Amino acid sequence: EAQVTQNPRYLITVTGKKLTVTCSQNMNHEYMSWYRQDPGLGLRQIYYSMNVEVTDKGDVPEGYKVSRKEKRNFPLILESPSPNQTSLYFCASRGTGGNTEAFFGQGTRLTVV
C-alpha cells in the first residue's frame, strides 16, 4: 500500500530539547516536503527536497532543519524547539512531473511547553 509514515503521531516536549520527527515513503518519490498547519493560517511549507541530498527552504523554515540522506526518508529536526512551534506537522511526497498528486502522512501533533 502506498503510504507516507510519520512518527511520532503525538509529542509533548519542553522548550530547548532537540527532537526529530521522522517521515518515510514507500513510493520511490523524488519530491518530499514538510508542512505545518495552524488555525487560520492553513498549510505552510517548511522545507522541501527535490531528491537525495537536495533540500531547500519553504515559506517558514526558521527553527527547523531537514536532511535527505536516503530517498525514502525525510526527517524534520527541531534543534531548540520553542512554544511557537507548537503545531500540527505533515510530511508529503510527490512523484516526478508537475501534474502529480501529493501523498500526506497522518500528521504529528507537537506541543512545546
Add this chain to the structure above:
Amino acid sequence: SQQGEEDPQALSIQEGENATMNCSYKTSINNLQWYRQNSGRGLVHLILIRSNEREKHSGRLRVTLDTSKKSSSLLITASRAADTASYFCATGLGGYYKLTFGKGTLLTVNP
C-alpha cells in the same frame, strides 16, 4: 505565501444537498488540485485538473477551472454526513513540484 483562497470559510448543509466550494488564486498555474482533510488527519487527494482543462468529474465530485478568472469550484452532489471535512485547493506552478495550499473550507453535512 498563500496562493489559493477558498470561499466560503465554512459551509453547513443538510444531507442530500449539494455543496459548492470556490477557490481563487493569483498567478498562472500548471494544475489545481483539491484535497480533503478529516479533523486533525492527513490530507487526501480528491481530484486534479490541469490548466488546459475546464471541467472534471470523479464520482460525486465535479471540479471546474476558469483560468481567465483564476478560479476553481468543487461541487459535491448528494452530500452525506461522511463528507464532513475540510476541503483545500492547492495550486502547482510551472515545472516546480511545490503545491501551495489555501486555508480551506470547513464543510459540515448534517444528517
